[in-house]
Amino acid sequence: MLQDIKNSQDEFYNLSLEYLAYLQKVRQYSQHTVRAYQSDIKRYLMWVKREGFNPFTLSHLDVRGYLFELKMGGCAPKTIARNLSSIKQFYSWLEEKGKVESDPCATLSSPKLARLLPHVISEHDMDKFLDTCSTQSFDDVRDLAMFECMYATGARISEISALNIEDINFNPGQVKLYGKGSKERLVPLHKRALGEIKTYIDSARLDCHDETGNALFVTKTGKRMTTAQIREAFHNRRALAGISPSCYTTCFCYAFARGRS
Numbered sequence: 001m002l003q004d005i006k007n008s009q010d011e012f013y014n015l016s017l018e019y020l021a022y023l024q025k026v027r028q029y030s031q032h033t034v035r036a037y038q039s040d041i042k043r044y045l046m047w048v049k050r051e052g053f054n055p056f057t058l059s060h061l062d063v064r065g066y067l068f069e070l071k072m073g074g075c076a077p078k079t080i081a082r083n084l085s086s087i088k089q090f091y092s093w094l095e096e097k098g099k100v101e102s103d104p105c106a107t108l109s110s111p112k113l114a115r116l117l118p119h120v121i122s123e124h125d126m127d128k129f130l131d132t133c134s135t136q137s138f139d140d141v142r143d144l145a146m147f148e149c150m151y152a153t154g155a156r157i158s159e160i161s162a163l164n165i166e167d168i169n170f171n172p173g174q175v176k177l178y179g180k181g182s183k184e185r186l187v188p189l190h191k192r193a194l195g196e197i198k199t200y201i202d203s204a205r206l207d208c209h210d211e212t213g214n215a216l217f218v219t220k221t222g223k224r225m226t227t228a229q230i231r232e233a234f235h236n237r238r239a240l241a242g243i244s245p246s247c248y249t250t251c252f253c254y255a256f257a258r259g260r261s
Helices: 002-025 031-051 060-072 077-096 123-131 138-153 157-161 191-203 227-241 249-255
Strands: 174-178 184-188
Touching (some): 002 077, 060 077, 123 227, 138 227
């Protein structure tokens, strides 16, 4: 009996690897999204093993017990909702493949999330923010070009991180962005953003040691700027400018995506 349960848990784990590969190769989810699914499913399987359950025969009451454990462990409603969504989609995939007779998450609903309205950055604060890039240091020149590009295009941080030099077209003045699912779009860039990007490329950008060799925004060691590093740069400059911590990068991107002349 115990061996049967262990075999089921092992099969569940192996199927989760197949599912994650499906998300990446077929659904073309980003690496960040796939890692989030991986983390949520791994956490769920650890609970399944600890409780000695067969993951293929659990009921909605069993899964509800898992969500309750997350709540008692101090997880925020948003985290619980994400975990439920990850598990629910995995079970739905298992059901389509005939691995489970029914989805134990089908009747479960996510916890209600409070709708918090983030503070939208003003044009005055935007000027203060960009003014923190006032010297000719490598970080300042790069960050000014990077944030002017974000400000002008409304691009996501992941899109800025993924930019290569050839994605910038100085004539007629546009940038090629790759959104979710590798969807490509061309976005115009105004003269100020183009000027700062050109200054950065000509005078500050280091040789890129990224696997592609042509990342646009790089670190001092020549590595492509990751999304985490861009967020860190944003929050460091937000603090220097004295702007409210409730101003998020998403507000930064979209509030004034019309750009400046």
